Amino acid sequence: xxxxxxRKSLAICRQRIDEVDLRILALLNERTRIVEExxxxxxxVNLPIYEPSREDEVFRNVxxxxxxxxxxxxxxxxxxxxxxxxxxxQRQRMGG
Amino acid sequence: xxxxxxRKSLAICRQRIDEVDLRILALLNERTRIVEExxxxxxxVNLPIYEPSREDEVFRNVxxxxxxxxxxxxxxxxxxxxxxxxxxxQRQRMGG
Numbered sequence: 001x002x003x004x005x006x007r008k009s010l011a012i013c014r015q016r017i018d019e020v021d022l023r024i025l026a027l028l029n030e031r032t033r034i035v036e037e038x039x040x041x042x043x044x045v046n047l048p049i050y051e052p053s054r055e056d057e058v059f060r061n062v063x064x065x066x067x068x069x070x071x072x073x074x075x076x077x078x079x080x081x082x083x084x085x086x087x088x089x090q091r092q093r094m095g096g
Numbered sequence: 097x098x099x100x101x102x103r104k105s106l107a108i109c110r111q112r113i114d115e116v117d118l119r120i121l122a123l124l125n126e127r128t129r130i131v132e133e134x135x136x137x138x139x140x141v142n143l144p145i146y147e148p149s150r151e152d153e154v155f156r157n158v159x160x161x162x163x164x165x166x167x168x169x170x171x172x173x174x175x176x177x178x179x180x181x182x183x184x185x186q187r188q189r190m191g192g
Contacts, residue, residue, distance in 0.1 A: 001137070006143070009133075009137050010134060010137055013130050013133055016130050017154070018157045020123050020126055020130070021127070021154065021157055021158050021175070022157070023123055024120060024124070024127070024178075025158050025162060025171065027116050028120070029162070029163065029164060029165060029166050030116055031116045031117070031120070032165050032166045033165060034109050036165065038106060038110075041097070041102050041106055041109070045097060045099055045102040047102070047106075054110065057110075058113070061114045062121050065118055065121065066121060067125065068125065069125060069128050069129060069185075070124050070125050070128045070181065070185075074181040075121065075124065077177060078124060078174070078181060080177075081176075081177040082174055084173075085173065089170075
């Protein structure tokens with residue numbers, strides 16, 4: 001493979017990644033809207049934001065259904081971040 | 097809203113989140129396959145794994161196309177984690 005061929009192939013791969021990222025972004029926003037709804041429901045009936053057993057369930061759902069190639073540990077780390085952000089969204093909503 | 101109604105609504109929301117999460121997971125794995133391909137191409141022509149300008153481009157793509165409700169900072173933090181994992185995948189591939 002020449003440098004020029006490599007450059008072209010990389011450009012195609014990167015465009016595909018940008019497209020995948022926008023689809024991930026759309027799902028993260030869809031997820032956030034549901035999390036906001038959960039926050040509203042919890043506020044109405046005075047339930048706590050932080051529910052460790054539910055967070056374990058979220059991890060089990062994704063690590064238990066992961067065909068790879070991303071490792072279970074990597075999936076767990078990415079979803080740790082997603083869950084942290086969801087917790088912030090609920091906290092802001094209940095504080096506001 | 098009664099506690100019972102809240103419990104039912106929360107269960108529905110959580111099921112929707114679990115479904116969204118599996119779609120995010122599928123995209124993360126699709127992304128990883130493309131990242132592995134990039135790793136192979138870079139290895140063939142001896143290009144470096146770490147390319148800060150490309151990482152900036154990834155951030156610009158997602159933060160510049162984010163309709164919310166997730167904040168730009170939250171999007172950035174989630175994609176920082178995703179990019180970190182992508183870098184690990186390329187490093188493992190080039191080491192192995």
